Amino acid sequence: QVQLVESGGGSFQAGESLTLSCTASGDSVESACMGWFRQVPGKEREWVAGVFGKIHPGVTSYAESAKGRFIVTRDDAKRTVYLQMNSLKPEDTAMYYCVANEDGVCLMQSRRYKFWGQGTPVTVSS
Numbered sequence: 001q002v003q004l005v006e007s008g009g010g011s012f013q014a015g016e017s018l019t020l021s022c023t024a025s026g027d028s029v030e031s032a033c034m035g036w037f038r039q040v041p042g043k044e045r046e047w048v049a050g051v052f053g054k055i056h057p058g059v060t061s062y063a064e065s066a067k068g069r070f071i072v073t074r075d076d077a078k079r080t081v082y083l084q085m086n087s088l089k090p091e092d093t094a095m096y097y098c099v100a101n102e103d104g105v106c107l108m109q110s111r112r113y114k115f116w117g118q119g120t121p122v123t124v125s126s
Helices: none
Strands: 002-007 010-013 018-026 034-039 046-051 060-062 070-075 080-085 094-100 120-125
Touching (some): 018 034, 018 094
Parallel strands (some): 010 120
Antiparallel strands (some): 034 046, 034 094
16 A cells, blocks of 8 residues: 655746645555646546656656646655645645555556545645
């Protein structure tokens, strides 16, 4: 089993930057895709970005909405995945969830992820 704990959310102004962190405990996550979804009330969870497991070193995946503004990285020594969010927009307002799966490939479907964090809220004001 893997437990995921996110941090770094809060309230921000449009144009600012922030970095979310997610630290894993329990079983090893080196082979797992680790990434992020977000969800706005009343809408489905949306894939944001992720880093593939060690079998695909350095490979990342981004949603179109994240490309060019967000950077996802991982530090396996710290069992942590990061999401750097730049040039924040009000539409980035959501609950951000850290995820991990067991097959190491980052896919955009939420059903492919077995492990989820509790979420950290991000609010962006204009």
